[in-house]
Amino acid sequence: xxxxxxxxxxxxxxxxxxxxxxxxxxxxxxxxxxxxxxxxxxxxxxxxxxxxxxxxxxxxxxxxxxxxxxxxxxxxxxxxxxxxxxxxxxxxxxxxxxxxxxxxxxxxxxxxxxxxxxxxxxxxxxxxxxxxxxxxxxxxxxxxxxxxxxxxxxxxxxxxxxxxxxxxxxxxxxxxxxxxxxxxxxxxxxxxxxxxxxxxxxxxxxxxxx
Numbered sequence: 001x002x003x004x005x006x007x008x009x010x011x012x013x014x015x016x017x018x019x020x021x022x023x024x025x026x027x028x029x030x031x032x033x034x035x036x037x038x039x040x041x042x043x044x045x046x047x048x049x050x051x052x053x054x055x056x057x058x059x060x061x062x063x064x065x066x067x068x069x070x071x072x073x074x075x076x077x078x079x080x081x082x083x084x085x086x087x088x089x090x091x092x093x094x095x096x097x098x099x100x101x102x103x104x105x106x107x108x109x110x111x112x113x114x115x116x117x118x119x120x121x122x123x124x125x126x127x128x129x130x131x132x133x134x135x136x137x138x139x140x141x142x143x144x145x146x147x148x149x150x151x152x153x154x155x156x157x158x159x160x161x162x163x164x165x166x167x168x169x170x171x172x173x174x175x176x177x178x179x180x181x182x183x184x185x186x187x188x189x190x191x192x193x194x195x196x197x198x199x200x201x202x203x204x205x206x207x208x209x210x
Contacts, residue, residue, distance in 0.1 A: 047064050047199065047202065048062035048063055048064060048202055048203065048206055049062075049064065049065045050062065050063050050064070050065050050067075052069065052087070052089075053210075054071075054087060054110075055210075057085070057086070057087065057110070057112055058209060058210040059110055059112075059169065059207060059208060059209050059210055060207075060208045060210060061089075061110060061203060061206050061207045061208070062202075062203065062206035063089045063108070063203050063206075064092075064199065064203075066092040066094070066095075067089045067090060067091060067092060067107070068089070068090040068092065068107075069087065069088070069089060069090075070087065070088040070089075070090060071087050073086050073087055073088035073109060074086065075109065075111055075124070075172065077125070077126050077157075078125075078126050079126070084111045084112075084113060084124060085111065085112060086109045086110050086111030086112065086172075087109065087110050088107050088108070088109040089107050089108045089109070089203065090103065090105070090106065090107035091103050091106050091107055091196075095196075096191065098188055098189060099188055099189055099190065099191040100177050100178045100179070100180045100183070100188055100189075100190060100191055101175075101176070101177050101191035101196075102153075102176040102177060102178070104176070105174060105176050106174060106175050106176050106177075106196075107174060108171060108172070108173055108174075108200050108203050108204065109171070109172045109174065110169065110170075110171055110207065111124060111169070111170050111171075111172055112167045112168060112169050112170070113167060113168045113170075114167040114168075115167070116167070116168050118163075119142065119161050119162060119163050119164070119165050119166070119168035119169070119170075120142045120161060120163075120168075121141075121142040121143055121144035121159040121160065121161040121170065122142075122144055123161070123168065123170075124144075124159045124161065124170050124172065125144055125146055125157065125159055127146075129144045129146060130144065131143060131144040131161075132144070133163065134160075136205070137205065139162070140162075140163045140164065141160045141161060141162065141163065142159075142160075142161040142163050143158070143159065143160055143161075144158075144159050145157060145158040145159070152178055152179045152182045153176065153177070153178055153179075154175075154176070154177045154178065154179065155174070155175070155176055156173070156174075156175040156177075157172060157173065157174055157175075158172070158173040158200075159171070159172050159173075160172075160173075160204055162207075162209070165209055169207070169209055171203075171204040171207060173197070173200045173204075175193070175196065177191060
């Protein structure tokens with residue numbers, strides 16, 4: 001009897017482990033929604049433990065394990081018919097919980113525009129935006145930023161375009177927050193913008209065009 005019970009318990013444990021493995025696999029697959037050929041690997045270097053490689057847009061980049069990937073992302077800020085194709089890495093919900101930061105659309109995106117004479121940050125933003133050149137670690141970026149506010153919401157965008165890239169590659173920081181003063185006192189706190197930008201900078205610095 002004891003032997004039979006032991007076999008039964010072993011079988012139940014195997015079934016349970018199989019079910020847990022299935023759930024983990026489904027969760028990982030849900031991170032990449034539309035790019036069946038994309039590649040995600042794991043590394044232990046810094047906080048950026050995941051490596052994303054896109055064979056369609058031809059780039060690779062590192063990002064934190066708890067970030068979410070939107071491979072169907074298109075930047076639509078330039079208006080209808082002017083969408084910019086890219087991939088977006090969204091912050092985890094836990095990072096925004098209890099703060100005035102929005103996890104719905106805050107994140108880093110890699111975007112590309114083909115067939116342009118000069119790769120400039122102004123190509124990725126609406127209106128007459130002036131850009132400046134910034135050199136970091138031997139890489140020359142065309143940099144521009146905009147800030148807007150409406151109905152208690154604040155939006156900040158930074159665009160870092162690789163000046164020597166063709167097609168034109170850019171990394172966009174998109175930060176959506178709300179006005180803390182609009183909430184009852186003590187219910188939320190101001191998000192740590194310095195820490196957020198630092199993480200975004202690390203992600204941007206890991207970009208490689210293939």
